Amino acid sequence: MDNNVRVWLYDILNALQEIDGFLGVDQFSFATYQQDLRTKRAVERNIEIIGEALNRICLCDETIIISHARKIVDTRNRIIHGYDSVSDEIIWSIVIYHLPILKIEIEEILGE
Structure with missing residues (x-):
């Protein structure tokens, strides 16, 4: 596996762990999330x-298959470019x- 791809995979894992940390285990309900602007922005980021x-992984190595990768990239684009249409529910x-x-x-x- 290309070293850049490995770094990007760890970036994803790190971001996932941060989201888990922001929301905690059963500490956040949807209503609490909606009212907490800092957490919303941190999760969106x-x-x-x-x-x-x-996106970088898909461009660099087509052999790595990740479910819904295109939808995740599209969500990223919507948050960045269509920030005014981002739905808390989604x-x-x-x-x-x-x-x-x-x-x-x-x-x-x-392999972890």
């Missing part, structure tokens, strides 16, 4: 990082349902 790293859904799957995939690729 980490999703941006994840999307950018995935971000929360991504965090709860999709990021745990992504974490498993990244750990498997890295």
Whole structure:
């Protein structure tokens, strides 16, 4: 595996761990998330990082398969370029349902 790809995979893993740290285990409900601007921005920023790293990986190594990579990159683009149309509900859904799957995939690729 290319060294850059490995670094980007660890960037994704780091961002996922930061999101977990921001939200804690069962500390945040959706209502709490909606009211906490700092946490929302921190989560969105980490999703941006994840999307950018995935984009770089996809361009560099087509053999690495990550579920929904294109959708994650598209979400990154929407947060950055369509910031006024970012929905708390969509971000929360991504965090709860999709990021745990992504974490498993990244750990498997890295052999952790």
